[in-house]
Amino acid sequence: MKAIWKGTVIADSPHTVVMDGNHYFPAASLKRELTTFSNHRSRNAYGEEQWLSLFVNGDLLPDAVWFYPAPTELGAALKDHVAFVQAVQISD
Template identity: 60%
Template sequence: MKAVWNGVVIAESDDTVVVEGNHYFPAESLKKEYTSFSNHRSSCAWKGQAQYLSLFVNGEMNPDAVWFYADPLPAAAEIKGRYAFWKGVKVSE
């Protein structure tokens, strides 16, 4: 699977975990040179608190386009430390 935004591959892996239709990529597959800090947080009743990263690619910012669960609840343990994408990031094979 590949996550692409603004013409650049942000993450690529054959080892994604699909939860609620979202592919969660392993941490080592994320190209961190395209990410920047975000203060945004959200909560899920069964996954816990999500943290976000913004993307900065080819001079354009995509705020809060990446999310992850650093310390998920037990029901979501399989996505700990994995990254998922939205806000126009295309995830495909």
């Protein structure tokens, strides 16, 4: 699976975890050089979400990547994984 924004592969992995219709990629597959800081935080049944923004070829997509640094028991499968907003294309 690949996560693509603006024609650039953001993450690439043969295995993802699918929950609630979202593909969660292993965090190690995320190209960190394409991310930048975000202050955004939110919370749900899986734990506190922390967010990153994408910065690709001079274009910024705020709050585009989320992850759970300390997921709840319900979200345990999402530990060390990242997911993307709908503007990021997921393809196989």
